[in-house]
Amino acid sequence: MNAILLVIPSSTYRTKAFMDAAGRLGVTILVASDHRQAMASLVPDTTLALNFRKPEVIKEKIVPYFERNPFLTAIGVDDQSAHVAAQINEHLGLPGIPATATAAARNKFRMREKLQTGGVRVPKFDLQSIQSPQSNVNYPCVLKPIFLSASRGVTRANNQQEFMEAFAELKALIETPEVTARAHAGEAASILVEDYIDGVEVAIEGILTDGEFKSLAIFDKPDPLTGPHFVETIYVTPSRLPAYVQRELIHETKKAALALGIDNGPVHAELRVNEQGAWVIEIAARSIGGLCSKVLRFTEDLMLEDLILRQAIGVDISTVQRERQAAAVMMIPIPAAGTLTTVEGVEAAKAIEGVEDVIITIPNGQDVLPMPFGGRYLGFIFARSDMPEDAEEAIREAHQTLSITIERQQ
Secondary structure, three states: OOOOEEEEOOOOOHHOOOOOOOOHHHOEEEEEEEOOHHHHOOOOOOOEEEEOOOOHHHHHHHHHHHHOOOOEEEEEOOOOHHHHHHHHHHHHOOOOOOOOHHHHHHHHHHHHHHHOOOOOOOOEEEEEEEOOOOOOOOOOEEEEEEEOOOOOOEEEOOOOOHHHHHHHHHHHHOHHHOHOOOOOOOHEEEEEEEOOOOOOOEHHHHEEEEEEEEEEEEEEOOOOOOOOOOOOOEEOOOOOOOHHHHHHHHHHHHHHHHHOOOOEEEEEEEEEEOOEEEEEEEOOOOOOOOOOHHHOHHHHEEEEEHHHHHHHHOOOOOOOOOOEEEEEEEEEEEEEEEEEEEEEEEHHHOOOOOEEEEOOOOOOOOEEEEOOOOOOOEEEEEEEEEHHHHHHHHHHHHHHHHHEEEEEOO
16 A cells, blocks of 8 residues: 555644645555544544554554555654654564654753764753752753753753752743653653853754755744743744855754664754854754744645655655745744733735735634743744845734734733
C-alpha cells in the first residue's frame, strides 16, 4: 500500500496541510493520534488511537495495525508525535529518524549533552534540582524547563536575586497539573541553567537526506530577544544576514543534526550568532510548529509538507527551492491573562497590502495566558512581498490594526 502514517496530537493545526500534500503526491494518509479521530467511524480501521506516553502499548497496537494497513513510514508533527513516529518505525523496521535522536531532541539537557559531545558550539549548561537551586552560576544565565517548547518558561537572570525569583516562577509553572502532565519520567524534577549567549537570533528550517543537509529557509527574528523572557513573534525570510554568516549557520545546523543522530528527515533549529560564531540554542527533530509552515512556499507550488512527505518516501527534492518572494509570519502574542472576549479588525488587517492571511486560532470565550507561561499564541499573520523589510512592515501594520479585548480575571 502506497501510504504514510501521520502521527498527530489531537491539538495540531497541520492535518489538512499534510492531507493536501499527500493528495498532490498520490499517497494515502493513515492517522495515529492520542485521541480517537472523529472520522474513525466513517473510514473504519484506517485511524489508530495510541497512548503516546506508553511505548509498550504503541508496540502492541502498531504491529497488528500495520499488518492490516501497511505503510512506508511514520511521520510526526511535534516533539512528542515525532518521537512516537520514530518508535513505530523502529518497531516495524521502517526508515525514519532514530528514536534516540527524537528522545534527545525533546529533552533540552540530553540535547545539550549530545551536541557538546558532537563538537557543536553550545552554551555552558548545568542541570539543577527543582527542589534545591544552586545560584553559583555565571551571570547572565538562562533558565529553562527541559521538556517544554516555544520558549515556554524560558527566563533570563542577571544576578542572584533574579535567579532565585526566576527559579521560583519556573518551579511553580512546572508543578501546575497541565504542565506536569507533559513531562516524562524525571523531566519535571530539574531545570536547565545555561549561559546567556548574546547575539542575533535566527531560526533555520531544513531537511536531511542520507546525511546531506538542505536548507529550506533561514528566518530572521527582527524583534530583540534579550530577556527577561524570549517570546518569539515575527519570522522573516530570506535572511538579511551576510552570505558568509548564513553559510556558517547552515553548517552548524547540519553538524547539530548529525550529532543528534538525524541523517534523514526534517529539523527546525534556533541559533544565535556573534563574534565567536554560530551557537545552537535548540534543535528539534521535526519541522516548524503550528501554522507557521504556511509561510513557506517552494518551486512547483509545493509547501513544506510536500517536501517532508516526498523526502520520507525517497522522492528527490534536491532541486526544489524556496519561492523568490520574501515572506513573514507573526505568532500573535496574547497581551494579558483573562478571558478572550473579541478580536476585531481582522478583515481590515487582511486588506493591508502584502498581508496574505490573518488566522485567529483561539475562540472567543476561552481563558488565555500570555507567553512565556502560557502555551499558545492568539493566532498567526502571514505576509509576502518582494523585499523582506516590506513583508515585515505589513505584518506589523496588520498587528496594529487588530483590537484584542480580554476580560481580566479578578
